[in-house]
Amino acid sequence: MKRICLTVVGMYFMLLHAFSQVTSDSALFKSRKLKLDEVNLVSSYYTQNGDHSAIQGGIGSEKVTDFANGIELKWVGWDAKGRKNTLAAGLGIDHHTAASQAWISKTGASRHTDGLRIYPSLDWTRENEKKGSSVSLGGYYSNEFNYQSLGLSAGISQKTKNNGEFGLKLSGYFDRVKLIYPSEFEPATFGVGGRGERDHPDYGSSPRQTYTASFSFSQVINTRMQASLLLDLVEQHGYLGLPFHRVFFTDGADSVERLPSNRFKLPIGVRLNYFLGDRVILRGYYRYYWDNWGVRAHTASLEVPVKITPFFSVIPLYRYYTQTAANYFEPYGTHAQSDAYYTSNYALAHFNSSFFGGGFRIAPPKGVFGTHMTSLELRYGHYTQTTDLVSDVISLHLQWK
Amino acid sequence: MIRTIGLCTGMAFGLAGFAVGCTPVKEYRKNRLNDSEMSLSSRKVEKNELNFQSYREGASGANGGKTGGGCGCN
Numbered sequence: 331m332k333r334i335c336l337t338v339v340g341m342y343f344m345l346l347h348a349f350s351q352v353t354s355d356s357a358l359f360k361s362r363k364l365k366l367d368e369v370n371l372v373s374s375y376y377t378q379n380g381d382h383s384a385i386q387g388g389i390g391s392e393k394v395t396d397f398a399n400g401i402e403l404k405w406v407g408w409d410a411k412g413r414k415n416t417l418a419a420g421l422g423i424d425h426h427t428a429a430s431q432a433w434i435s436k437t438g439a440s441r442h443t444d445g446l447r448i449y450p451s452l453d454w455t456r457e458n459e460k461k462g463s464s465v466s467l468g469g470y471y472s473n474e475f476n477y478q479s480l481g482l483s484a485g486i487s488q489k490t491k492n493n494g495e496f497g498l499k500l501s502g503y504f505d506r507v508k509l510i511y512p513s514e515f516e517p518a519t520f521g522v523g524g525r526g527e528r529d530h531p532d533y534g535s536s537p538r539q540t541y542t543a544s545f546s547f548s549q550v551i552n553t554r555m556q557a558s559l560l561l562d563l564v565e566q567h568g569y570l571g572l573p574f575h576r577v578f579f580t581d582g583a584d585s586v587e588r589l590p591s592n593r594f595k596l597p598i599g600v601r602l603n604y605f606l607g608d609r610v611i612l613r614g615y616y617r618y619y620w621d622n623w624g625v626r627a628h629t630a631s632l633e634v635p636v637k638i639t640p641f642f643s644v645i646p647l648y649r650y651y652t653q654t655a656a657n658y659f660e661p662y663g664t665h666a667q668s669d670a671y672y673t674s675n676y677a678l679a680h681f682n683s684s685f686f687g688g689g690f691r692i693a694p695p696k697g698v699f700g701t702h703m704t705s706l707e708l709r710y711g712h713y714t715q716t717t718d719l720v721s722d723v724i725s726l727h728l729q730w731k
Numbered sequence: 732m733i734r735t736i737g738l739c740t741g742m743a744f745g746l747a748g749f750a751v752g753c754t755p756v757k758e759y760r761k762n763r764l765n766d767s768e769m770s771l772s773s774r775k776v777e778k779n780e781l782n783f784q785s786y787r788e789g790a791s792g793a794n795g796g797k798t799g800g801g802c803g804c805n
Contacts, residue, residue, distance in 0.1 A: 374779035378787075398779050493756055546795070548771050551753040553760050558771045562792040599793035601771050605763040613768070619790035627790035635768040643768060653789050678789050685784075689776070693767065705767075707776045715787070723783065727776035 364407035364417055369730040374398045380676075380719035383430035385512075387576040387584060388662035388674030392719060393429040398422065413458050420451040434574045435513045447474040453483075462489030466499075476508040478535075485544075493550035503540040508533045509573045515586060536569035554605040564595035577672045578663045587673040589658060595621040599629075609637045624657035625678065631685075641695065646688040647711070655680040676717045687711030689725075704731040 380392035400422035407415050427444040434440045449472035457464040463486070470481035485499035510533055541564070548558035568591060575587040599617035606612055612634055619627040631649035638644060656678035658671040665672040689709030692698055698706045707727040714720050756764070763769065773781060773795045785791035 370775055372775050372778055376779065376783055378783075396779075396783075398782075400778070402775075492753065542792075544792075549753060550756050550761070550764060553754070553756050554763055556764055556769065556771060560793040560795060564792055595790075595792060597790060597793035603769045603771060605766065605769060611766070611768045615794070617790070617793050619792070621789075623789075625789040627788070629790065637768075645768075651784075651788060651790075656789060677787055683788065685780075691768075707774070709776045709780075711780060713783075713787075719787065721783065721787075723780055725776045725779055727774070729775075 361410040362408045364405040364415065366403060367406040367416075367731065368402075368404040370400075370402040370404070371728045372398075372400045372402075372725065374723060374725040376721065376723045378713075378719060378721035380715075380717065382674075382676040382679075382717055382719070383433065384572070384575040384587070384673075384675040384677075385430040385433045387578040388676065390433060391429040394426060394721075396424055396426040398424040409456075411458075412460065413456050416453075416455045416457070418451075418453045418455075420449075420453075422449045422451075423447070424449075433512075434510065437513075440513075442475075445475050447472060449473070449479075462495075463487065468501075470503075476510050477505065479503055479505040495546075495548045497544075497546040497548075499542075499544040499546075501542045501544070503538075503542075505538040505540070505568075506535040507538055507569050507572065508535050511573050511586060512576055512584075514584070536573075538566065538568035538570060541565045555603065557600065557602045560597075560599040560601070562595070562597050564593075564597075566593040566595070567591060571673065571675075575673065575675055577665055577674050579665050579667045579672075580663060581667065582663070583667065585667075585672070587675065588671050589673055590623070590671060593621060593623055595619070611635045611637075619653075623678070624655070625653055627651065627653035635691070641693050643691045644688065645691065645709070647686065647709075649685040650682070651685070652682040653680065676715075676719070679717060681716045683713060683715040685711050685713045702730050703728055705729045 374397070376394070376396040376398070378392060378394045381390065382388050383390035383392045400420060402418055402420040405417045409415060424447040425444065426447070429443060431443045431445075432438045432440045434442075449470065451468065451470040453466060453468040455464055455466040466483075466485040466487075468481075468483040468485075470479070470483075472479040472481075481501060481503040483499055483501035485497065487495055487497040489495045543563045545561045545563075546558060548556065550556045570591060570593055571587045571589040573586055576584050577587050578584045597617055597619040599615060602612075602614045604612045604614075612632065615629070615631045617627075617629040619625065619629070629649065629651045631647065633645055633647040635643045635645045656673070658669075658673050659676075659678040659680075660669075660672065660674065661679075662674055665674070687710045689707060691705060691707040693705035697703055705728075708725070709727075710722070710724045712720075712722050781794060
């Protein structure tokens with residue numbers, strides 16, 4: 331009897347000891363400080379040629395090269411409540427050359443035919459994996475000789491019980507356009523420098539604001555298919571043209587392009603990804619675009635990653651795009667001076683374009699070439715517009731984790 | 732504008748139809764969906780392609796990318 335009593339008391343203390351270990355989940359969870367988790371490096375080389383430069387009013391060389399490099403560092407950590415925090419810091423540097431910039435001077439003698447753009451960014455996301463929700467904040471800055479941009483964003487997302495996810499992101503860009511006019515429209519107060527180039531102590535600038543509400547909904551459809559719907563509402567105010575874009579009228583006189591000071595854009599897109607068999611993936615995308623300047627556009631693209639091995643994919647791609655002209659577009663020498671608005675920028679013309687190319691991606695489990703690099707992706711594309719613009723772009727993405 | 736709203740509504744209903752008609756998928760059956768090629772967001776290697784397309788074309792947006800900032804003027 332004494333032995334039974336001792337056993338019962340012993341079991342009681344064991345239970346007591348066991349239950350004393352039960353605490354709330356949050357107390358169980360140990361926070362982990364932010365730790366560098368991922369590094370991404372993206373480099374691109376872009377080259378283009380065409381003969382509809384907006385600087386010369388819709389004629390002249392559009393030869394451009396652009397070498398863009400960007401690095402992104404991503405830190406991940408968990409707070410005491412088990413929420414995942416991700417901090418991403420990015421820095422991009424682009425160097426471009428543009429033959430048409432020489433024609434800001436009426437004689438084609440402008441010496442500045444190249445430029446540098448620097449754009450840092452910072453994004454923070456807090457994800458509550460239990461609730462399936464996240465909040466994010468972001469900041470962005472871009473600086474080049476004639477254009478500065480400051481961007482801010484805030485977003486939320488919420489997963490549904492049925493493998494879906496809603497997202498909302500609000501962003502605002504507060505830009506300043508430097509008022510560099512074609513030489514014939516420069517104020518007479520600008521002096522002439524030692525090499526015959528005009529001195530410009532202060533060009534002045536004009537503001538441009540862009541406000542965007544981006545809605546997204548993604549949904550798993552079955553074990554092989556998922557889709558997402560993307561909708562942006564974009565409102566722009568301010569100086570929406572560029573001061574060095576010329577327009578030539580029917581009477582031979584020229585002026586600087588003139589566009590309305592507001593623009594509302596409404597793009598809506600659908601993505602649909604399907605895993606076909608064990609090796610082929612179909613990545614489809616369609617977008618319809620509408621704006622109050624009269625541009626209507628359709629974009630359709632298809633990428634077909636083929637897994638040669640589980641860690642090596644070859645990715646052919648094709649994209650088709652078509653748009654109607656903006657209400658304010660006319661080619662060289664066809665605008666009337668009585669028009670309220672006018673531009674000869676061929677980005678606002680009626681045209682179709684095709685973009686095709688391909689790439690490959692390597693992501694072996696032991697690292698690319700046995701190093702710490704987790705993936706390498708190289709991609710090339712050739713672009714043609716019915717305006718005769720042609721371009722090529724080659725991009726490389728390296729990732730370390 | 733009415734046509735655009737109609738199109739947007741149609742696409743929204745289309746996706747909503749997918750959502751209603753979709754099969755519940757357990758986490759352990761998502762191996763294909765979790766493949767990096769199946770990601771619904773734009774790939775990082777596309778970033779500069781999206782930039783030049785938005786500069787050379789009248790339309791932009793609804794691709795998960797940036798919707799403002801930067802000149803892109805040449």
